[in-house]
Amino acid sequence: MPVYIRCPHCKTDQSVKNTTCRNCGRPLPRQGRIYKVVVVYQGRRVQKMVPDSLSLAKRIEAKIKAELVSGDFFDRRKQSHTLNEVWARYLPWAKENKKSWRTDEIRWNYLLKGRFGKKSLIKSVLLKLSGSSWS
Numbered sequence: 001m002p003v004y005i006r007c008p009h010c011k012t013d014q015s016v017k018n019t020t021c022r023n024c025g026r027p028l029p030r031q032g033r034i035y036k037v038v039v040v041y042q043g044r045r046v047q048k049m050v051p052d053s054l055s056l057a058k059r060i061e062a063k064i065k066a067e068l069v070s071g072d073f074f075d076r077r078k079q080s081h082t083l084n085e086v087w088a089r090y091l092p093w094a095k096e097n098k099k100s101w102r103t104d105e106i107r108w109n110y111l112l113k114g115r116f117g118k119k120s121l122i123k124s125v126l127l128k129l130s131g132s133s134w135s
């Protein structure tokens with residue numbers, strides 16, 4: 001069974017056919033369920049939690065499987081760098097190539113680091129696009 005339902009009480013993964021948890025014996029919820037999709041392909045294991053919808057979970061399962069088989073799958077968790085990581089690579093480059101690198105460093109230390117340093121790059125960009133101010 002590649003799609004499981006997670007028991008909210010003991011956090012074990014159950015067959016979607018079960019109505020009660022095989023581990024703790026409590027009833028599995030009818031609504032607000034959390035499904036866990038597990039796809040294993042050539043020794044690679046990909047899993048994803050999907051809220052509420054079994055049909056969505058099955059679609060996601062099929063998509064992950066198709067991407068793994070075609071080689072298009074990439075792990076989105078590994079894809080996202082934090083701004084701290086980007087900055088650590090940017091600063092040495094700036095020191096060599098930009099006269100104004102000190103200004104960049106001051107801006108980074110005073111304005112951005114504390115607020116955005118640990119956020120993922122993608123989230124930070126989205127935050128900026130959504131109109132959040134940088135000051």
Ligand SMILES: [Zn+2]
Pocket residue numbers: 007008009010011012021022023024025026
């Ligand atoms: Zn349970």
